[in-house]
Amino acid sequence: MFRRIDDAVRPAGITIWFEGQSLHAQAGDSLAAALLIHDAGAFRTTPVSGAPRAPYCLMGVCFDCLVEVDGVPNRQACMIEVRDGMQVRRQHGPAGVADDG
Amino acid sequence: MGGTAHDAIVVGGGLVGSAIALGLADAGLSVTLLDEGDVALRASRGNFGLVWVQGKGLPLDGYAPWTRRSSDLWPDFADRLTGETGREIDYQRQGGFHLCLNEEELQARALLIKRLHNQAGPDGYDCRVLDRDDLRQSLPGIGDAVVGGTFCPYDGCVNPLALLQALHAAGQKCGVTYLPGRRVDRIEGSGTCFAVRSGAEIHRADRLVLAAGLANRPLGAWIGLDVPVSPERGQVLVTERAQPWLDLPTTYVRQMKEGSVLLGDSHEDVGFDTGTTVAVTGDIATRALRTFPALAHLRVVRTWGALRVMTPDGCPVYDESDAHPGAYAVSCHSGVTLAAAHANVLAPAIADGSFRNIFAGFTGRRFDVSAH
Numbered sequence: 137m138f139r140r141i142d143d144a145v146r147p148a149g150i151t152i153w154f155e156g157q158s159l160h161a162q163a164g165d166s167l168a169a170a171l172l173i174h175d176a177g178a179f180r181t182t183p184v185s186g187a188p189r190a191p192y193c194l195m196g197v198c199f200d201c202l203v204e205v206d207g208v209p210n211r212q213a214c215m216i217e218v219r220d221g222m223q224v225r226r227q228h229g230p231a232g233v234a235d236d237g
Numbered sequence: 238m239g240g241t242a243h244d245a246i247v248v249g250g251g252l253v254g255s256a257i258a259l260g261l262a263d264a265g266l267s268v269t270l271l272d273e274g275d276v277a278l279r280a281s282r283g284n285f286g287l288v289w290v291q292g293k294g295l296p297l298d299g300y301a302p303w304t305r306r307s308s309d310l311w312p313d314f315a316d317r318l319t320g321e322t323g324r325e326i327d328y329q330r331q332g333g334f335h336l337c338l339n340e341e342e343l344q345a346r347a348l349l350i351k352r353l354h355n356q357a358g359p360d361g362y363d364c365r366v367l368d369r370d371d372l373r374q375s376l377p378g379i380g381d382a383v384v385g386g387t388f389c390p391y392d393g394c395v396n397p398l399a400l401l402q403a404l405h406a407a408g409q410k411c412g413v414t415y416l417p418g419r420r421v422d423r424i425e426g427s428g429t430c431f432a433v434r435s436g437a438e439i440h441r442a443d444r445l446v447l448a449a450g451l452a453n454r455p456l457g458a459w460i461g462l463d464v465p466v467s468p469e470r471g472q473v474l475v476t477e478r479a480q481p482w483l484d485l486p487t488t489y490v491r492q493m494k495e496g497s498v499l500l501g502d503s504h505e506d507v508g509f510d511t512g513t514t515v516a517v518t519g520d521i522a523t524r525a526l527r528t529f530p531a532l533a534h535l536r537v538v539r540t541w542g543a544l545r546v547m548t549p550d551g552c553p554v555y556d557e558s559d560a561h562p563g564a565y566a567v568s569c570h571s572g573v574t575l576a577a578a579h580a581n582v583l584a585p586a587i588a589d590g591s592f593r594n595i596f597a598g599f600t601g602r603r604f605d606v607s608a609h
């Protein structure tokens with residue numbers, strides 16, 4: 137559905153992991169853009185109704201792009217730059233509050 | 238004469254005005270609710286949503302029983318609002334805590350509760366002082382910084398924005414005409430008829446209730462009432478939504494049904510400034526973290542400031558004008574807590590004329606300096 141506007145510009149390729157699968161990305165990509173190019177589908181489900189959501193505003197205000205990044209829940213994929221080896225998972229509903237402090 | 242005629246006009250569509258408008262409509266009056274709009278100062282849209290009993294009462298004798306009465310009316314009131322409007326308001330009444338982080342705080346709190354017990358006399362004031370081990374049984378997540386606290390079984394909470402919507406919706410179902418974008422700028426009373434102006438628009442009624450929050454002070458002057466309210470800022474932080482983790486509310490940390498955690502309870506005198514500051518939000522966050530260390534895992538997504546409608550003694554001020562009988566001003570800090578009593582007790586007393594007898598103790602004249 138999405139493709140890069142300028143295929144000629146190719147900064148170094150990097151690998152990120154989405155739900156355990158490796159995906160190709162380019163340095164400087166926002167995580168949301170990198171996932172959208174690979175048709176990642178729903179990024180998260182909402183805490184209240186469980187409805188699926190994907191990035192909407194791509195500028196940090198709608199929170200519909202939330203994913204878990206390197207074990208940290210509820211991160212805004214549109215506000216994060218990809219990093220080689222990044223482990224990304226869908227955000228299912230609300231984050232947990234761990235008891236250990 | 239001109240202008241639209243009603244049985245009653247309520248000025249201010251916050252929690253106080255909406256609850257009173259609903260109660261007046263229940264009593265069979267045709268009611269128009271005039272509300273300013275988004276530029277107004279509106280505590281009803283920035284509060285913590287506690288339906289709170291513990292700690293309230295002093296120094297005004299009638300305030301503790303009035304709060305308790307509203308708390309007792311709340312379960313049926315909540316059912317009614319949701320039943321009539323289909324709006325869930327997430328009301329619960331399973332008790333609540335006030336937590337203390339050092340011995341002085343705990344001792345001051347225990348003393349306050351003791352004085353409230355004494356004030357209540359044989360009716361009792363059902364609030365218990367607990368040490369850390371007692372607290373851990375119901376609140377396993379508290380940190381070692383918590384030395385103790387108090388628990389009251391009547392405390393509860395609600396989603397305050399949903400409550401405001403439900404009050405408006407229920408009022409309109411019962412015939413209240415809600416008119417937003419009407420900033421009242423002039424009130425004229427002749428005999429028992431009031432002409433209330435908003436720009437070029439005039440509304441008339443023989444009963445008038447001012448429930449405009451902090452604007453009750455300037456508006457009260459039109460009907461000869463000195464309404465001693467002033468702003469007190471509270472800042473609130475809200476986290477991302479999290480899994481259910483805190484069942485019972487505390488005075489400064491609570492979890493909403495949808496999962497966000499609210500942190501709050503600052504008190505500042507900064508005039509009409511609704512901003513937020515790093516210093517105060519930092520203090521709020523630090524206190525919340527010492528109380529519940531696991532909160533460190535959550536991110537704060539929004540902060541805001543809102544102005545409490547504060548009276549000199551923190552207790553409600555209810556008055557009917559002597560110069561203009563039929564004109565009332567209703568101001569209070571705990572408008573969430575008192576919503577049920579405002580709709581079910583105060584509004585009927587305005588409708589049937591018994592207000593003065595029932596609410597004499599709440600008059601603003603209690604602040605007049607007596608000359609001996």
Ligand SMILES: Cc1cc2nc3c(=O)[nH]c(=O)nc-3n(C[C@H](O)[C@H](O)[C@H](O)COP(=O)(O)OP(=O)(O)OC[C@H]3O[C@@H](n4cnc5c(N)ncnc54)[C@H](O)[C@@H]3O)c2cc1C
Binds near residue numbers: 282283420448544571
């Ligand atoms: C941070 C904070 C936390 C709080 N927490 C709690 C809590 O946990 N529990 C609790 O019980 N209470 C709480 N409160 C208090 C509670 O929010 C207020 O008591 C309540 O909202 C007051 O409602 P109100 O309708 O009197 O005033 P407001 O909400 O201020 O509403 C006034 C209304 O009048 C309208 N208005 C103003 N001027 C005019 C005019 N000239 N013409 C027409 N309309 C006008 C405005 O548009 C507004 O809608 C809290 C308050 C704050 C600030």
Ligand code: FES
Binds near residue numbers: 168193195197213215
């Ligand atoms: S897409 Fe809206 S916040 Fe990320």
